Amino acid sequence: MSKPSSPIDYGAYPDARGHFGQFGGRFVSETLISALDELQAMYARLKDDPEFLAAFDYDLAHYVGRPSPLYLAERLTAEAGGARIWLKREDLNHTGAHKVNNTVGQALLAKHSGKSRVIAETGAGQHGVATATVAARLGLKCAVYMGAEDVKRQSPNVYRMKLLGAEVIPVESGSKTLKDAMNEAMRDWVTNVDDTFYIIGTVAGPHPYPQLVRDFNSVIGREARRQSLEEFGQLPDALVACVGGGSNAIGLFHPFLGDESVKMYGVEAGGDGLETGRHAAPLNDGVPGVLHGNRTYLMEDEDGQIIETHSVSAGLDYPGVGPEHAWLKDIGRVDYVTANDDEALAAFRTLTRSEGIIPALESSHAVAYGLKLAASMSPEQNIVVNLSGRGDKDIFTVAAIDGIEV
Amino acid sequence: MTQQQNRIDRRFARLRSEGRKALVTYIVAGDGGLENTVDLMHQLVASGSDLIELGVPFSDPMAEGPVIQKGHERALANKASLRKCLALVKEFRSKDADTPVILMGYDNPIERMGAEAFADGLQEAGADGALTVDLPAEEAGPLNEMLEARNLRNIFLLTPTTSDERIAEITRLASGFVYYVSLKGVTGAGHLDLDSVRENLARIRRHTDLPLCVGFGIKDGASAKSVSADGDGAVVGSVLVSAVAEATDGAAAKDRIGAIVSEMRTALDS
Numbered sequence: 001m002s003k004p005s006s007p008i009d010y011g012a013y014p015d016a017r018g019h020f021g022q023f024g025g026r027f028v029s030e031t032l033i034s035a036l037d038e039l040q041a042m043y044a045r046l047k048d049d050p051e052f053l054a055a056f057d058y059d060l061a062h063y064v065g066r067p068s069p070l071y072l073a074e075r076l077t078a079e080a081g082g083a084r085i086w087l088k089r090e091d092l093n094h095t096g097a098h099k100v101n102n103t104v105g106q107a108l109l110a111k112h113s114g115k116s117r118v119i120a121e122t123g124a125g126q127h128g129v130a131t132a133t134v135a136a137r138l139g140l141k142c143a144v145y146m147g148a149e150d151v152k153r154q155s156p157n158v159y160r161m162k163l164l165g166a167e168v169i170p171v172e173s174g175s176k177t178l179k180d181a182m183n184e185a186m187r188d189w190v191t192n193v194d195d196t197f198y199i200i201g202t203v204a205g206p207h208p209y210p211q212l213v214r215d216f217n218s219v220i221g222r223e224a225r226r227q228s229l230e231e232f233g234q235l236p237d238a239l240v241a242c243v244g245g246g247s248n249a250i251g252l253f254h255p256f257l258g259d260e261s262v263k264m265y266g267v268e269a270g271g272d273g274l275e276t277g278r279h280a281a282p283l284n285d286g287v288p289g290v291l292h293g294n295r296t297y298l299m300e301d302e303d304g305q306i307i308e309t310h311s312v313s314a315g316l317d318y319p320g321v322g323p324e325h326a327w328l329k330d331i332g333r334v335d336y337v338t339a340n341d342d343e344a345l346a347a348f349r350t351l352t353r354s355e356g357i358i359p360a361l362e363s364s365h366a367v368a369y370g371l372k373l374a375a376s377m378s379p380e381q382n383i384v385v386n387l388s389g390r391g392d393k394d395i396f397t398v399a400a401i402d403g404i405e406v
Numbered sequence: 407m408t409q410q411q412n413r414i415d416r417r418f419a420r421l422r423s424e425g426r427k428a429l430v431t432y433i434v435a436g437d438g439g440l441e442n443t444v445d446l447m448h449q450l451v452a453s454g455s456d457l458i459e460l461g462v463p464f465s466d467p468m469a470e471g472p473v474i475q476k477g478h479e480r481a482l483a484n485k486a487s488l489r490k491c492l493a494l495v496k497e498f499r500s501k502d503a504d505t506p507v508i509l510m511g512y513d514n515p516i517e518r519m520g521a522e523a524f525a526d527g528l529q530e531a532g533a534d535g536a537l538t539v540d541l542p543a544e545e546a547g548p549l550n551e552m553l554e555a556r557n558l559r560n561i562f563l564l565t566p567t568t569s570d571e572r573i574a575e576i577t578r579l580a581s582g583f584v585y586y587v588s589l590k591g592v593t594g595a596g597h598l599d600l601d602s603v604r605e606n607l608a609r610i611r612r613h614t615d616l617p618l619c620v621g622f623g624i625k626d627g628a629s630a631k632s633v634s635a636d637g638d639g640a641v642v643g644s645v646l647v648s649a650v651a652e653a654t655d656g657a658a659a660k661d662r663i664g665a666i667v668s669e670m671r672t673a674l675d676s
Contacts, residue, residue, distance in 0.1 A: 017544060025544075026544065026545065027513055027542070029539050030565045030576075031563075031567050031591075032567075037569075173472075173475055174466065174479075183468050186468050187471070190591055190592060191591040193567065287518075290513040290514045292468070303489065303518065304514045304516070304517060305515070307465075
């Protein structure tokens, strides 16, 4: 698809009804509409309010530990043998991933709403931990829905959430992964809408969530833009980020969307390989449909039933993707590619050994594609790879693949 | 309304003239075996159901409680689909020309089929309308046009949280009847608040003359009778889906749902 001829004002999206082109919107049962209207009105009031923004910036600086560094990975660059690879170190945030940028922001909204309880869905557990963390800090009750399969494969994060005082509710319905956790969180919200604030962890869900989760994570891209100019005196030639729901990717990409010279690559989970059908890459191999409150690309069968996805990384194991990504794909602004399980695992090991940084398996997909991309570029060019989270939570998964009991 | 009456309108007109309340019954297509669904539908009618909501199974039924979720899962395991639901309605219609049938489900299977093909399919099968849980008024425009053009009804949900402004907007698009969700929660929940139902039905009544049916949290004849006192009918789903789940075969399922519906019919008419 070709790029549009006139420049797009990316800041003007979504429109008033939450649409990014044909994507996004609000596809929920009627009970939730008033809660979404209330959230939208509150966010519209606060998003440019200097006091609110100052409180958000303060928390990012003093609680999260921002700005996160932009780190020149010299030995990784040498491994690839091409463009310089810079890592945006979201793994150094409090709680170990970019997810906390959003939960700090939504916690401020929850506080403004006066609701006493927060709920969240989680896949890998990073968003659950980040939600439990801010709930502990604000003294809010917290329940986290997590697919029963993910509870098994991400046990350290389950325990972390419990330590933080959250109730972790294993979800046994459907495929017992992230999508089912999101269904269950929506059901909770419908039931407890009067006193409960739903902290969605990714740029999906009904409007205004894709917008506000993007806005809270855009601190990643704003910092990366400034840091690029400081560190190497120009904008990067390319950005690379992994895409499950797509919150770390949109956070990095959004502040650069108007910079035409900056190429962007969103890396979906290729699982066993696109050709096997066992993957989690709706932008590469899905069709537009409606799930979890928005229209977007989905993995589904010919009857419109959502199908099970596969990825070694629980955080990417999701059959949908944020609607803004669906739109950016269709207008050709961002290239969406894949990295398979084995490529991600290889990148996990390469980064660990070459830089002393253990990446999350999610982020390892971005590293895998970044290595490939760098090799095809020249040494004076610069790539920023979003290292969205650290891999401590994944060592059991990797050990099991290696046949080692930890 | 300039459209000619369809089965739904005729049924509610008749009930109104008889001073009776509507009993709307829900089962999931394919739950208990695809081969048994049409028999179950006929049993619902024989036992006193006025209108059938045939649930179209979906992999991610976000608004359903555990009972109906499991019904969707069983139906999908039996290879039910939107296409097969339409075939079931057609089969039902060959022996029942009067009882209105609507398909109740989620938007994605309709998106996949295409709104126009779906509306054509409803018309061809002899269905009378659709209720799409996750398609609120602001996204319903295209499907609404397709349904209207074929004299099919679009049933909308109203809830305790729906503002007066939205009630006005939704009732402009709604046709057939309005489904009032009696509580904040998922299907099968138990905390029915009759005072709130009464207040909200009065609030809705100021905006529309459409029949108002009340669902969610209705378990037996007594609860059906009390919620429909201020409306035009009651919708029952989870108890029927439970009964189908507990039955060992098609005949047992027929007996069980027959008994439940008869008891409700008797209570509503008493």
